[in-house]
Every structure is written in C-alpha cells, then in structure tokens.
Amino acid sequence: MIKLFQAKHNSERDAFAIPKSVQRSIPIKRVYKDGIFQVSGRFSKTWRFFDVNYKVASPEKQMELFMAYCTFLNALPVNATAKITLFNRRLNQKEFAHTLLMSFNGDGLDQFRVEYNDILSDKAADSNNLIQEKYITISTEAKNVEEAKAFFNRVGTDLTTSLSRMDSAIREISLSERLRLFHDFFRPGEEQEYHFDLTKTMQRGHGFLDAIAPDSLLFQKDHYEMGDCFGRTLFLRDYASFIRDDMITELMDYPRNMMLSIDIVPIGMDDAIKMVDKVIMSVDSDANRWQQRQNSNNNFTANLPYQMEQMQKVGKEYMDDLTERDQRMMFGVVTLTHLADSLEQLDQDTESLLSRTRGCEFATLKYQQEDALNTVLPYGLRRIDAVRTLTTESTAVLMPFKSQEIQDKGGIYYGINAVSHNLIICNRGNLLNGNGFILGVSGSGKSMAAKQEFTSLALSTDHDLIVVDPEREYGPLVRALGGEVITISASSAENCYINALD
Template sequence: MAFMKKAPAKKNTKGGENTPAKARKKPMKIARTAQEIIDFDYITEDGIIISGNYYSKLYKLIDSNFVTEPEDKQVDYLVNYTKLMNRFPDNVDISVIIINERNTKEDITAAYHLKEAGDGLDEYRTDYNHIIDKKIEEGHNEISKEKYIMLTIRTANGLSQAEMEFNSADVSLQEAVKTINKVGVKQLDAIDRLAVMQKILRGSDCVPFHKEYERYFAKHKDDEGNEKLSLDLPALRKSGVSVKDLIAPQVIAKTRQCIQLDDERYCKSYAYANLPQQLDTSFLTNVTNLPYEMVTVIQFKPVPRKKALQLVKMQNTSVKADVIKASQQAYKSGYSTDLINEDLIQAREDAGKLRHDVVNEGKKLFFATMVVSIFGKDDEEIKNITAQYTAKCADYSVTPSYLIGQQVAGLNTAILCGNSKVIIDRMLTSDNACALFPFNIQELTDKKGHFYGSNAISKNMVMYDRKRSRLANGLIFGQSGSGKSFITKGEIIPNLLDGNDDMIILDPENEYHVVAEHFGGRTIDLELKSQYHINPCDMAMEWDDPKATPLAEKCDYMVGLVESILGKGRECNIYETNAIHRACTRMYEDYIEEMTRRHRDGCEEGQSDELDTEICPTLVEFYNELMADGTQEGTKVALAVEQYCIGNYNVFAHHTNIEGHSRLTIYNLLYLPEKMTEMAMKVCLSNIWTKIVKNREENEKYHTGKAIWVYLDEFHHFFKTESSASTVMAYYKRVRKYGGIMTGITQDVADLLSTRQGTAMFNNTGFFIFLNQSPIGRQQLQNLYGISDALIDYIKDKPSGTGLIYNNSVIIPIDYKLPTDSELYHIMSTNPNDEARKTAIKRKANEEFDGEKEDEE
C-alpha cells in the first residue's frame, strides 16, 4: 500500500556536517503505507476518534423540511441554528458534513427491484419493477445525501476528560438540533463511523463494512433488550489487524493534481477561500445537488473572546490604514477619493460591521474551514465534475480554490478524522454561519425498502423498510375516498412478493378480496350460516413468556366480547365483570390442567402444549358457567348473550375448524349483520393472536425469521368500550415482541385520540400514514407533532393518495400514484360497482338478522 516513492537524498553542498543544528531542517517523515496517511490514532467502541489532543464524535443528522416552511418559520430555524453554534465552549469545534453518493439506475434497480421467485407471481414482480423504473425517471433519485455533525474537543487531559465533556456536549447538541428537525441527532458508534470512512475511501461499490468485517463484531443486548453490535477491539488486536486496516484502500498515492485511492478512484479537494458578505441559505443545498460522489466539510473553530476582540480590532485598523493610504495616493495623484477601489471600501464596511458584531453585540467569532472533496474514476471525470460544481458556485459568486500542497490534508478532512489540517480559513460570526445552513428537505430512502409513493416536493421515491424499524406497528388514517385501502394494498403486495412473511387482514367491508384472488390468498367468509367457525375461547398458553398471563387476559377479553354483544357502548359493571371472570376461570380449569400436564410430561404425537383447539371450551361452556354462577349478575349476562351461545347467532360458539396455511388470509365480515361486526372483529383478533403465538414458537424452533403482518380495518370499532380498547392495546403492545407487525386502519385520528388507550397507542407506534383528515384531526396532529401549516395542507381536501408519512423521525409529504396501465393499479383500485354490491349484501344480512330477531320476539 505505497503512498509515494522516497526522493533520493541530496548532498549538503553548503554546510555539511558543520551546519549549526538550528539551521538544519528536521527530515520529513515519508509515509510508506496507506494506513500511515489516515490521520488519527485510535477509535473507541462508542465512536470517539482520537488524534493527538483532538477527540471527535460523529452524529447522523436528520434533515428538516426547511423549504416547506413559511418565511417567519424559516427565520426561527436560522436563529436556532445560530444558537446551536453558540452553545459550545471554545475548545469544541463544530463540523457540518454533507456526503453525496451517486446512485446509477443500475444501483437503484439492484436495491429496489423484486427478484423473480418462480412461484407463479413473477408477472406481478415485473409489473412492480416497471413502476419503480418509471418513478426513477420522474425524480432525482440518482442523488442521495447523508448529513452529519461532528464535534471535536481539544484537551490535553486525555480521553476521560474528553468523555466527560462529551456527556455535556451530547445533551446540548440534541437539544439544539431538536429545535430545527424535532428529532435531534444519532451518535455513530465505532462500527457505523468506520463504515462511513470506508465508503468514502473505497467508494460505494466496495463490500459493505458490516458484511466484510462481521467477524470482528461482538453481540450484546442494550438497555431495552435489543441485540446490538459493537467493534470487538480485543479480537482485532489478537488478529494483528488495526482499525485503519479495515478502512484503508489499496493505495494512497499522489498524482499531479489528485490523490489516487485505487485503479479507478481518485480524489481532488478544494476550499472556499472567500465568501460574499451576503450568501443565500440555499447555497449548500444547491451546490451539492450533483449526482457524483462528493464530501463537503465545514469546520467551525470558535475563537476565544479575548482573541476575537484583538483580531477584529486589528483587522479594522489594518483596513482603515489601507483606505487612508489609498486616499493619500488619490490626493497626490490629483483624483477624487470617491474613485478609491470599491473592494477596499466594501472591506472597510465589512470590517466595521464585524467589529460592531463582536465588540458591541457580543457575537461569537469562528475560523471556518470549508473543504469539498470530489471523487471520480480518473482525472478527466474529476475535471468534468469540478466544472459543473464551479458553475453552481458561480451562481452565488463563490469560487472554489484548489488546495495546492494540501491534498492529503483535504482527503483526511473528507474522511472525517476530526481535526482538519487545511490551513485556508475565513473569519465568520455565528450569524454569518447561518448562510451555510445544511437543512433543506426530508427524504426517506431505505436501501431495502418498498415503495410508499413519491416525495411530493422533491419527486424522489419514498422507500421504507418498515419491518426492520425499531417500532414497526403502524396506523393508517384517511377519510372516505382518500386512497386508504389503495395505499394499504400497496404495502401488502410488495411484502407478499418479497420474502416469506404472512399477511392477515381483518376486512369488515370485503375491500381486499381481489388481492387474495390474484396472489393465492384465502378469504374466510364469515356469515350466520358460515361453514367456517372461529372459537373466541381458544387460548394459547404462551409458556415461553414468563410475563404472560393468558387466563387473566382471556377474562378481560371475554368482558369486551360481552360488551360488543350488548352494543351501544354499553359497558359491564363491576358485578357483571366479576361474574364473567368467575365463569371463565371455571371453564378453563380442565383445559389448563391438561395443557400444564403436557408441558410438564411431554406431548403425545400430534399434540401441542401451546394450544389445542379441539379441547378448548366454547361459548356454550361460557353460557353454562354463567348460568351456574348462582348470582343475579351471572344470569343477567347469560341471558344477554344466550342467542350468540346456544341460539340462532351461534356462528362463534363452535370449535375452530379453519385448517391449513396461506401466506395471505382475509377475514371477510361483509356477510355478517352490522350489529355483529364489532363482536366478529374481536373474535377474529383472538384467532389472529393464536397464529402469532404459534409463529413465534416456530421462529424460535426453526429460526425462520418470518413475521406476521396484521391489518385491522375499521380499527375504531375496538375503542367503543373501555375493556375493548384495553384488550386491543394489550395485543398491540405485545405483538412486536412475538414477531408480529400490527396496523390499524381507520378514517380520522380523532376516533383514536378521543380515548385514553388510543392516545397511548400513538406513543407505541413508529409508522403513520395520514391522508385527508377533518379540521379537528388536523389540529390534533399539529398539537402532537408540531407539523407545519405547509405540511398539514397535504391532508386537507387533497386528491386520493396525497398525504403524509411519518416514521417517528421524518415527516414526508407523499403522492401515492401508480401508472394506470399497470396490472397492480387495476388490482389495487376499488371498482365503483363493488360499492353498490357490498351495500346490497350488507343490507340483506341486516334484514335477515332483524327478521330472526322479530321471530324470536
């Protein structure tokens, strides 16, 4: 890994050995390996890079929707950015970094195209891929930008002192950035930081750091019990490998104008020597809008107050002296002082303003070093990129300067070693620094994500990998006609085509049957005379979860089920609740005893100690136990539910008989009378939970990694009573731990936020889609998440498919539209004729239900 040839030694012809020691220059150390060029000493597990007395941390910066904000809000953001600059002591440097990564069409399609599987569904994968291709052409998807902030602490007191100072600096940084993007920053540990450095040095085509060096990672649990990776530094030392070995390219060699990093990878660095007095805040965004690999680093080094006062006074005095000298020269030459060089006059005004800002206003002074490093496959490509970059800079009267003799320093600045040694800088106040504002617009482009529409502002694709997010549970809201079911199908279909996960849909209105027909799914049509039976009393034992209390949860569930039968929001009083709990406890005694025996002694062939639907009690036993309770309340409840247990509406009073497996299962409730919808939804939810428990057991045995995605349409039905809301909330909170992902679908956020459990559910949700909302709903969202008026407008009387997507980090305005000539568009679209047919089916079911009620009376 040679850096450069060592120049042959020259004889000293002028002094020889008699030259005084002070006159002899200390010989320059010649780097012989690429690793020696990389300018840092060490990295800690939590990502602190040490370089002499410099200690730096790198933080991922989530963008803000600055361009969508009104002018007064933008001013607030700039003021908060100024405050960010002023928050830190004088020994803390602040660097703002923008890393451009070029995405060719081949790169994008490799990341987002679905691969053929030979399962009879490849025609739909091809159609999906064609949609992706069209969306690539519509946006600026060839550019992806990653933004970071780096803090560098200068201290001679060692790592422990730096860590103490970082404890305070971390908090300050989080608080300051949250005032701009609402989510703050994410600190990069050693693995993530080295991955960034490796990609800059070797290019985005290199083997990903996490994949190439997995053998040097240690696994452990974080405070929340989630698996986390850290760099195993002892393992590195044992293998004789340094951290620089992990990121270094094959060579770092000087050419005439560039630094060579590989056969087809070169780097050339520039700096901004001067900036105009006035610079638009769009500068950084626009000059980095090039589809090439670039790294822009702006390092702000605070100047201590005393030194700042001296500097501005000296500068002011020096410029004034130049003006006086020019005036005297004009007088001697016989021309008016009004003809003095305008640049000199402007320099005097600038120096005077700078002195006023620092001396009178107390503003902080910085030395700003602004470096851009351009990467290309050869000198010619870099020359071409530089020409485009220079042209963009020229629009702002800025000229980038080639770093003569400082290309190595420029490279080390680009790879974020924490201590830029580029010696070109410019004095700025914190107010001036606002012009170098890094925030612009939020994007969402997960590399393994699926399509969630286009960013309504940038037109780039919104690609999100929901399954691998920290909080995968989701809520989808949209008034009638806003495209709620269309966008939900748009999430379900790629998940069916990509991976082995199962999809389960609770479908009160038969919205999703077409998806089942095309993708080999199974639709379970539930009706009063249904061939399918689901027993709401099925109970999984959940032996693997020591915190599980299946009997207590089933008792609460049965209370909610009774309340659904009672209807009209009627809740059981404490006496009725106690009667239900007693009945449940008795009817499960034999079942629990048998399952416990199996768990203790082992199961016979074909048996399970987790769930046995053949011996579970049913609503018939529930009714009998209520009648046998011997209390007025027990009898009252039994008579209220009698028709659903042993009467004409006993569709759910039988043992479960749904056998077999399908990757897509739809519970269709359209054929049930409307008055049974809420009850049926709860029955189906109980059945879904048993599938989730079973899937968890199989995952632990066979390590399938399979998730079950559960979609609950008309979700508001679960919040009509306190007990029902508590039951669904309990499922919702636990489902992720069991390998499930649950999504509630309803019309208005106000439906959920009107209940205590619904409000709590928002706090346990990491994925939201908001389509058109009522005025009350829009106001509630603004109160919850501080959404700007400009963004909230995307859910106010907009066309179908227009809305907002929020993943607890970014809020993206989306436009979810598919080409009308695509097959998937026709599958996902709702046929207007279907609405009339569904209305007729529901009316018939209601009439049959009401007719049987009259016959009973």
Template sequence: MEEKPEGAEVLFDKAYLFLDTNFATMDDLEKDDFLRRYCLMLNSLNVSFKILMINNNQDMDQVRRDVFIREKDGKFSEMVRSFNKYISDRVLEGHSGLTQVRIFVLSVRKRDVGAARDYFRSIEANLTVNFSKMESALVPMDGTDRLRYLYVFWHMGEGKQLTLTWEQMVRKARDWKDFVAPQHVGYFQDEYEAMDGITLQFANRYSRVLYLPHLPSGVNPEIMNRFLSGDYQCSVTIDAAAIPMDAVRKRLNDLYMQVGRTIEKQQETRNRAGAWSSDVSYEVRRQKSEIEELLDVINDNNERMFYVGVYVVINAPTHKELENNVTAFCSAAEGEGFHFEPVYWEQIEAFHTASPCGARFCNTMYPLLTQPLAAFTPFIVHELYQPGGIAYGVNQISRNILIGDRKTLLNGNGFILGLSGSGKGMETKKEITEIFLTTDDDIIVIDPMNEYEAICDYFRGQFIDFSSTSKHYINPLDTDTLQYMDSRSTFLKDKTNLMLSIFSQIKENSMEPEDNSIIGRVVQQIYRGVGEKNFRTPTLVEFYDILKEQPEVRAQALALSMELFVTGAMNMFSKPTNVNTKNRFTVYGMADIDRSQSGMGIIIMLESVRSRIAENAKKGKCTWVFIDEFHRARRFAA
C-alpha cells in the same frame, strides 16, 4: 490522536451521526426560527468541529434484506417479483442508488484521554438538547462505527462495507489503518506519465478535492441541498474552528484604530493641499463601516466568529467520469455564486482535512460570523426509511425511496388524498398488496364502488356483496364475539346497543324511551342460555317472533316496522351467516345496496368489522381497515 512529547496537549476527537430534519419543506417563518435555533447551537461551540454530508452508494444487498418482499408459500411469486422490481427501480431511479450520511465531529486538545472524555461529556448534553430542539438527534459513534465511516469515506463509490469490528481489531492487535486506508494512493498520471496535481488515483477509482477560496456576498440556506443534488458519489465538509471572542474584539478594535489613523492621515494630506471640503477615499470609508457593523453585530447579537474551510470530495470510477462529475458540480455551485477550485499538489492533505476526523492539514480558511455559517445548514429533509415497512413512493426533495411502518406510530391512521384520476385507488391497492405479502395482518376493505372485488379474488379473500339480490348473508346476532367479551353482561349490553342502532335506522330516529326498554328485554330473552352447550344462535327472525309476543302496543309497532327486513323482500340480514367473515382479506362491497337498506347495512357491517378488530386485538394481531371513497360511505350511513 496525535503523537506528541509527554505532557504536551494532544488532539482528540469524537464523532456523531445526526439525523436530518424537514428544513426544505418549512415556510419562510419556520426557516427563520429554525436557523435561529441552529445559530444558538453554533454559538455554544468553542472548539473546532466538522460537519460532513456524504453521498455514497446504497448497499443494495442491505436494501433487499430491509425492504424486499420474501415469498412465503410460492402462491403469489409473480406478484412478489413485480413488487421487488418496483422497489429496486425506485431506489435506483430516485437518487441513482445513493444514500446520504451526516457526521458531526468535535475536536479538542487535552493532555490525556480522561480529560478529553470529561470535556466531551460536558458539552455533549448541551448539544443533544440543541439537536433535539431542531427535531434532529445526535448519536455518538463507538469504535466500530468510526472505523466503518472512515472506510466509507476512503472507499467512497466502491460499494463495499468494512467487516472488521473494534473488538476484533483490539483482540488480534491489528492496525486499523491497514483495513481502512486504500492499498494505493497517488496522483493521476496521463498517458505521458505526467501528473496533473489535482486528481488522486486509488486502486480502481479517482477522486478530486475542491475548496472554496472565498464566499459570495449572500448564501442561500438551501445551498447544501444544491451541492449534494448530483447523481454521483461526493462529500461536503464544513471545517470550522471557534475563535476566542476576546481575541476577535481586540483584533477588530485594533483594525478600527488603524482605519481611524488612516483617515486622519488622508485628511491631513488634503488639508495641507487646501482641499478642505474633500472627503477621505471610498475604500477607507467602506472599511470603517464594515468594522463598525461587525462590532455592532458581535456586541448586540451575541455572535461568535469562526475560521471556516469548505471542502468537496468528488469520486468516480474513471478519470473521464470524474471530470464530468466535477464539471456538473462546479456548474451547479456557480449558479449559486460559489466558485470552487481544485487543491493543487495538496490533494492528499485536503482529503485528510475533509475526512470525518479532527485532523486539519490545510489552513485555507476565512473568518465567518455565526449567521453566515448557519446558512450552510446540513439539514434538508427527513428521510423515512424503516426496514420491514411498506414502500410509499419517492421523497420529492431528496428523491430517496420512502419505506414506512405505520404500526410503529402512536397513531397509524391516515388519508390518501388527491384529484380524481391521480392514482389514489392504485396507491391503496399497492399498499394492501404489500401488507398482504409482507405480513400476517388481517385486511378489511369497505368498498362503496365494488372495485376491490378483483384483487380480493386474486388473493383468495372473501368478497361480501351487500345487496338485496345477493346470496351473501351476515347475521348481526351472531355470538362469536362472546368469547372476547369481559363477561356475559358486557356481551348483552353490546348486542342491545346494536339492536337499538338498527331500530333507530328502521324507525328513522323516531324511537321512544319505552321502545328501548322493549328491545332490551327481547335481547335478554333471545340470548337466554348463551354460552351453554346446546345454545342455538338466534337470527332476526327469532328476534321478530319474540318481539311480537310482547304485550305492549309499542312492541307490535316495532315488530311491524322490521317486518320488511325479516319476512319481506329485504331479508338479507335475517338469515344465518353463510360467508367467511374471518378470511384474512375481507371486502364489503356496498355499491348495489338499496338506499332503504343502506343505514341498516352500514351498522351491521361496522359491527362485523368492530368484532373482528376486537378479536384480533385479543390475539395480538393487527387489523388494517381501508375505507375507499369514504364520502360515499358516509352518504350511505346518512
């Protein structure tokens, strides 16, 4: 806030953080639609505003707290260290450990803070809606946030964080500038103590402010991504001031009349010289055409006009590195037609103008319509960074690490797709490992190729081999799901559906309606007394014996059809369960299962998985189910 005489209007500002959105990944039609929405947002602003994008060092200590894996019991410390190194390398290699901050600053002149608050409140609702339409979000800053991001801008590249809060400053009557501003600021002096006038020297770093003296003929909407693609600390500021449209129209009409008078004078001069057929000069005709085009755009497209200044602040720990960074930035900008120049002998003023506050100390600005201004869109790509989540690689556009927590989504399901040999299996095993090390969730893997046996053994899980020669048995008639059912009748209905599915596979879908009734009756008989103290869990052997006792001819046919799977060579599912299906990491190996058993095996396996998920859901525990080579698993079921 400025200090002005009592009763005079004072400059107030309000700052917001805003979220990025996936502009870079849109196709051309989507980008056009997005830019139209962005133009509508700009047209709604009749005040001065700034848009800042800051590339600064990531707080590696915070990254470690957010995403590094912590050892729980020391059993897998080597794996924990390996994964933490992987995450650290991805953070540093991705964008050299830089993080991007987006700030939106509104400023207005009012007589007092109450009037300013009312004004900001009146336009904030509209801004929030417009940002939401662009799949972004506007987050107002409080006093502590303002101090923190002013500190970030003033100490860019130092890797420090401001610990002072707004409440502490007010309670102890401290001047915030003593904590936010650097201790020393001055122009850089060379070994001969000569100042260059274009480089600021802080206590332990160097900075240079560049400005854009004029715009190229065309602006790529992805230009901000190009500006911020370097691996160094920098910020880009778009400083804009809305021009009242009445003043714009009046000025353009005055210019149009001036050009008209110039044309008349030139024509009179040519007529007096006898050059009746000659035309006026090209320069005058071009000026007239441009003014007419501007008037058409303003009147037909509801465009606004702004005064705009573009500033870039580049930082480095040494003067030589600063020169290299400036050269790299200018080369990238010139490749897009932008020719930045340093601000001579007004570096401090330009630095203040580029800062995240409403102050403006440099007036090097040029008029710009809404559409050209919208080309400086500050949106690039949405970052996925959810502390406590899992590392999913590096964003190919921003080159920042992706940390996601699928449990926070409305639908956390997903596919890992890719060409053969592209690393799908490795990515799956990496995700499984991170889940195992960072959570207490249960993990179930359906493994048609038996390639997860090694990782299962490493984490001391339970690998269940589904094959006719296996010594692993799972009893489909186990009663451990009874305690998670609503009632005994629900349990019986569930087991009846299971047996109907099994017989459907055995009989190859040649079931008759009376078969269903017989199976349902047998289920009722084998579970008579279920839930009582001395109840003995049945197996398919008991089911087979009771089925043979039924008087119907169809019952004997059903018993004969299941004989191979009860007393024959394929009796792996007719014995009591002898594996730990409650192990936190369970893998169902399906590679060696006979095709004649595959349908029945899939049903029994899915029943085991389903009951496990239901049990965990009752406990409030998450269950991750991975189906590898799902096309093969589907073929087994078919």
C-alpha cells in the same frame, strides 16, 4: 482503549498488507470502543444528524429554522473544532435488501414479493443509487481519553438539545459505523463488503486499517488516485457578496460519490472583540494618517477614500454584531472532494461543480491534495490554511439542511421524495398515531393507493387486515392474497345479513 496492531498478512483481503504509503496518509492513531478516534494528538468523535424539510418550508418556517440553526452554531464549544460533513455514497445493496426489501416466506405469495422488490430496486436505480448522510465531528485537545470522553458527553447533550429545536434528531455512531463511513469512501463499489468485528480483529492481530484502507493512494499535483478511481479536492477560496442558503445542498445534488465539509472554529467573545477592536483601531489610524497628509498639502476639505470609509463601516457593523446582535466570530473553511472512474470524467465533474457555486469561487488545491483530503474527511483535522472570518449568520448561510428522508426499517413503499428523488419507505407503526386518510379528487388514484398499501402490508406483515367494501372492488385482490371474502346482504350465499333493528 483498543490499540490494534497491523498484520503482515490479511487473509480477508487477498493476503497482502496495507501499503505503508496508505498507512501514512490515514492519520488515525488509535480507536476506542465508543467511537472516539485519536488523530494527530487530538481526540475526535462523530455524531450523525438527520435532515429537516427546509427547502419546501414556507418563508416564515425557513426563517425560524435559520434562527434555530444560528442558535445551534452559537452553542458549539469554544475550545474545540466542529466539522459538518455531507456525504454522498452509493447505496449499500446488502443494507438495502435487509432493511427495505421483503423477505420470502414460502407461503405461495413469494411471486408478488419478487415483483414488489423489483419495483423498489428499479425506483432506487432511478435515484442514481446514492444516499446522502450528514455528520458532525467534534475534535479537541485533551490530556487523555477519559478527559475527552467527559468532554464529548457534555457536547453530545448540547448538540441534542440544540438540534431538537429544529425538529432534527442526532445519534451517536458506534466504532463500527464510523469505520464504515471511511470504508465506503475509500472503497467505492465495495460498500456491501464492509465487515468489522472488533473481537475477531483483535484475536487475529489485524489492524483496523485493514477494514477501511484502499489498496493504493497516490497524490498528484491537483488530484489523487485511490484504487481504481480518481479524486480531487476543492476549497472555497472567495465568498460572493450575496450567498443563497441552498448553495451547499445544490452542490451536493450532483450525482457522484463526494463529500463536503464545513470546518467551524468558534472564537471566544473576549478574544473576538479584541480582534475586531484591533482592526478598527488600525483602520482609524490609517484614516488619520491619510487626513494628516492631506492637511499638510493644504487640502482640508478632502474626503476619505471610498475603500477606507467602507472598512470603517464594516468594522463598526462587525462590532455591533458581536456586542448587540448575539453573533459570534467563527473561522470557517469549506472543502469538497469528489470521485470519478477516470481522469477525463473527473475534469468534467470539476467543471460541472464549479458552475454550481452561485458566484462563490471554488479552487483546486495544488500540491496539497493529501492535506486537503485529511481536512474534508471526518477525522476532526484541519490541515489547510484557507480560513475565512465569519459571523454566526454568515456561517448559517452555508445551510446543510434540505429535505427530510423517510426510510424506516420494516416500512412499505409510498412513493418518491419530490425534492431528493429518494424512496419514501414508511412504517406507520413507529408513529405516535398511525392512523391515516387518503384524500383526493375523483380519478386521482385513491383506490389504487389504498390497494397498494393493503397489498404491501399483507405481504410483509402478519397483521389482521379488514376491508369494508361497499363497492365490491377488493374481492379479487383479497382472494389472490389468500384472504376470505364475506358478502353481507339479504340474499348472500353465506346467509350473512345485518338486521337494522339490532
């Protein structure tokens, strides 16, 4: 266990302590080396999972992914709370430069690397400098951290197995990465300044809040002020009768710093059946009393009111879902928080987001912004009572998957993702089979694509590149990159030729 004490002065942050109001608003009590947080008597742990190509898949593949996601939801532990979080954050320029931009070697080719890096930076700016990350946070009550660790180890194995059926990967994040998640939210615009060294922090007597907390956090009636920006938290108050599976991803396409969380509380099958059976018996009792009143008035042919008939029908269908269709009962709540530079911009963004809800009713939480913010952030808490009783399939409709991103460290630029509009940076050396073909009709840019990949590899790697060029179109490029051109013909100056009889 690591218990870090708050320092009175912090030389790294303008020599002042975190305000006590901010400390009270961040419910983290203790942090542990393996990324476990103790929050309000509960223990929580966060994993990062990666997207799959759901939106561009065929209807058959989408159905297959949907059913696999239902299986994943059914596998969530009953004695815990799950929180699926989608986080739009600004691109960390230091991370971008370190992982995606070319480094200079001083070999006379740095002028080309400068141009390449400028192109990547311009393309990244066109995508609003935002990237989307997906996390799942599991929280549970435990007697001590050792018991919580054993529980999270089992859960991590189950999550990995379930998501692998969707061709999605999941990764346990470290303590520093989890703190970075809160830092990037609490300090928009300072993403590249994050630094947390556990050993140095303990030696200096500083607290982990120094690394993540904003300079100020003030909650108002329907919004909050965080540093120099403004924020507002919304919640899903009422569901539409029909919800499309792209509602969540369409909301998160809005180009702002924002975070959306789906809290899921699985209910045990025995408890769920008892609850539904109790509701069915209550509706039947109301129907019997209504019928008795009609009989006492000699109205023996009266039919049940439509609303009462529908309640009976829905109750029986719900029971069939639980007992025959492998569905589970879940309590769910959806919360969303977004940030803006001014209150006017915040109001405009709220209106724009509400227009993307596809018939569902989102509402602003009044006088509950602090509890709502602690609910939407991946602490593992649920502080607002706005749950809705759902089945597995109705929960799975809140689909968090959209399009797989490819941004490999040490990779080269291939283009723009047509769905997310983010950069495609691929390192084919990481693949099981890195071979490739460039196919297309005449004039579609096959040669240009090949030259672009050839140039990128020559500038960023020390690979041996060999070009067989019957059309003699690569010579100027090879010479510019410091390569050697060998002409093979019967009349070549190098006297290089191929004897067909060999």
